[in-house]
Amino acid sequence: MRALLCRQYGPPEHLTLEETESPKAANGKLVIEVKACGVNFPDTLMIQGRYQVKPPFPFSPGGEVAGIVKEVGAGITHLKPGDRVFALTGFGGFAEETLADGHKTFPLPDGMEYGTAAALMYTxxxxxxxxxxxxxxxxxxTLLVLGAAGGIGLAAVELGRMMGARVIAAASTDEKLALCRQAGASDVINYSRDDLRERLREITGGQGVDVVCDPVGGDLTEAALRSVSWQGRYLVVGFAAGQIPSIPLNLPLLKGCSVVGVFWGAFAEKQRADNGNNVQQLLTFYQQGHIRPHIQVQYPLEKASQALREMMNRQVLGKVVITP
Known part of the structure; x- marks a missing residue:
């Protein structure tokens, strides 16, 4: 089979497309013939050695896949060869076949395309x-979403609207903000042009925001935290800006607010039943038409390095999907 391999840490351009041996199903694991794999920001960190998970070399990036079960290992009873599935793999998805844990693999609903399924789980x-x-x-x-046109950001905009919140989307271009409005944002802020804190004061009438969803980090963090209302919640999701910010700890004290870490990968592993319930709920939302992953483009495996570069350069609106 073919796989895009990382043999040493570096930029996407150092990855190589090679012929390699097919994986074998082991106890609790299964082999999936990959039809689609989502591209996510952690993939760009993993190939540079900057992510908390460091697979042994050589490895393929790609943490969420959809495809067909090829082989099932011992202990797996809910799936069989030939089943259409989607799975959280962590890595290994930029390949024609990959291994997945049974408890992180779910049946694909009838009518859902592989590309859509591969764009759903992470974000x-x-x-x-x-x-x-x-x-x-x-x-x-009131929910403020930073980096609102990215995969996690757009998902947060859609889900926040569906959950009944007033959603304020913040992004770096008017093109991105137009997409956020389509996803359900009530108000938008172009933080490359406008002062984030001042605009939030105007939009909320000085009341501030109840929840901040921040997958960006960097220079925007402190301004957003200063805009949180009394007993608000600041969600630390990631650091797409490349900088892990430091914050004045007097701000949570003065606002009585919470700074809350969000590590979905650990949640999916440590609270499997709760995560399974969330996945099933998301599938229901999709089938009811409440959420729709925005896929900017689907690339073949030969262009997966280009997809990673576009992700690193923050050129992606919503999601990019690789189709081996």
């Missing part, structure tokens, strides 16, 4: 866990 799984489990977002509250 919507993370955002739903963030808003539902970590922030306890309630109808009528």
């Amino acid at each position: 919507y799984g993370t955002s739903y866990h963030a808003l539902k489990d970590r922030a306890n977002l309630r109808a009528g509250e």
Whole structure:
């Protein structure tokens, strides 16, 4: 089979497309013939050695896949060869075949395309866990989403609207903000042009925001935290800006607010039943028409390095999917 391999840490251009041996199903694991694999920001960190998970060399990036079960290992009873599935793999998805854990693999609903399924788990799984489990977002509250045109950001905009919140989307271009409005944002802020804190004061009438979803980090963090209302919740989701910010700890004290970490991968592993319930709920939302992953483009495996570069350069609106 073919796989895009990382043999040493570096930029996407150092990855090589090679012929390699097919994986074998082991106890609790299965082999999936990959039809689609989502591209996510952690993939770009993993190939540079900057992610908390460091697979042994050589490895393929790609943490969420959809495809057909090829082989089932011992202990797996809910799936069989030939089943259409989607799975959280962590890595290994930029290949024609990959291994997946049985408890992180789910049947694909009838009518759902492989590309759509491969664009669902990371972004919507993370955002739903963030808003539902970590922030306890309630109808009528105000939600600020930073990096709102990215995969996690757009998912948070859609889910926040569906959960009854007033959603303020912040992004770096008017093109991105137009997409956020289509996803359900009530108000938008172009933070490459406008002062984030001042615009939030105008939009909220000085009341501030109840919840901040921040997958960006960097220079925007402190301004957004200063805009949180009394007993608000600041969700630390990631650092797409490349900088892990430092914050004045007097701000949570003065605002009585919470700074809450969101690590969906660990949640999916440590609270398997809760994560399974969330996945099933997301599938229901999709079937009811409440959420629709925005896929900017689908690339063949030969262009996976280009997809990673576009992700690193923050050129992606929504999701990019690789189709081996």
